[in-house]
Amino acid sequence: MSAKIVTITSGKGGVGKTTAVANIAVALASLGARVCCIDGDIGLRNLDVVMGLENRIVYDIVDVIEGRCRLRQAMIRDKRLPELYLIPAAQTRDKSAVSPSDMVRLGDELRNEVDWVLIDSPAGIERGFRNSIAAADQVLVITNPEVSAVRDADRVIGLLEAEEKGSPSLILNRLNPSMVRNHDMLSAEDVLDLLAIRLIGVVPEDENVIVGTNRGTPIALEPKSIAGQAFRNIARRMCGEDVPFLELDNKGSLWARIQRMTGRK
């Protein structure tokens, strides 16, 4: 079987790309899939600390691309799960060390090694973003329910459509249900109506995300965490399962409301 390459990108910085990659990777690997994450944020390496693998780095993505090591040598194995790997970003190089065609070549090589390749894109719409989407079969755009994040997500979706990358799917992160209830935060329906792409997950604001990051333990590994559950659900939807959306709110399930919305169109 050949791997599916999925890139997570956002336009705006700090909306949760790295958090999502780490958690979805852990969730997919927990389902028994072979997963390799790539930190595409060259010069601003971060996925390693979020996954808790920072002490194990020997080689990085630029070493593989420039032939200083074999692919397998740069794949750090996460020992918590049977088949989860990370290829870290280079820290002392800049984005010009990698080209989109390098990424396509790396992706093709990885296709025979694993089932899923997840690429953590840097913020912005320049070289690092271009590199990150070059090899992608599917793109997930992540945003927060805030004006600037939604606007930037829309811009990225437009660029992806122009690149003929197919329609991306949306992850809405850091939704605060009580603010939505008070009409002081855009709801999932509002954001979906504005961006008009398929929704693949809604992750609530959850302080355990930060606790998990502090420890280097993605919260998708915590069975009781609500945000962890949201990330696990995204992984299952990526595998084609039809998983109802979490009830984050007590006024009727989000899923029922989304079904009503999409049924109307």
Place this chain on the structure above:
Amino acid sequence: MSSFFDRITGRKRSAKSAKERLQLVLVHDRTDMTQLEMEALRDDILAVISRHIDVDPDGVRIDLERDGREQRLVADIPLRSMARRRSG
């Protein structure tokens, strides 16, 4: 946060403002047209149409609208009735 005070003074809930502002911004971002350019387009369209037929400028509506991820230019241009035209 909208407080009770905001509500009784009629200030709009912030989520509603966010959505309305985004609706406008996204249409202009997607079409790469500013409000000013849109006004110029509106004036040009009206000028061309008025050369052929009498329009009622007060009722004219020419706007960019979102339809999913597509944008369309929607024009609703009422014509002045012949009776009014004759009577000046």
